[in-house]
Amino acid sequence: MAWVFLVLASFGEIFGVISLNLYVRQKTFPRLALVGITFGLGFLFLSQAMQEIPMSTAYAIWTGLGAAGAVLTGILFFGESAGWKRLLFLGCIIAGAVGLKWMD
């Protein structure tokens, strides 16, 4: 269950960054509330995940999946470039996360 929480926490981070971008474009209260809710839920899930998964492992995977997700949404939905370097770094993150899960 802790690993499910960790993935959910990373989604909180990804949606948090998306909401932050929406808020920067148009500073309305609902958008600010969305920023608070998405990041808030992310931190809540991270806290739950860390009760079982060691702090350093959980934090590295959370940051990694958050960054990977942000780049993937950029490539898939906002037309950012997907050069081989970026795909290689994405691969590093996924390999690292899978390896840590496998060692658990």
Next chain:
Amino acid sequence: MAWIYVMLAGVVEIFWVIGLRYSVSVVQWLGTVVAIILSFYFIIKATEKLPAGTVYAVFTGIGSTGIVLMDYLFFDAELSLAKLLLIGLIVTGVIGLKMTSAPRPEEVSHTKEPS
């Protein structure tokens, strides 16, 4: 000054992660929330003067390394070489992605190159 903000953000990041894991009292939880907000604040201040990609890359490095150290020194975490290498692989990926991300137009407007 902008680099001091990056350092502060990284250090505060270590504190809130420990807070999320070990807080039991209301005061500790409040401290954790304040640390999270401060971490956001310092990052925003730093990106006003420095390129966002560089800021996040350095910040991620400080945060991850610091948390591994704290986990090992104060919280009796078991660290194997394999585990350190895998965490290092993730951090390499994150830093690489941050450094290759082109800033979005609205970020360019208020981001200055360091002099």
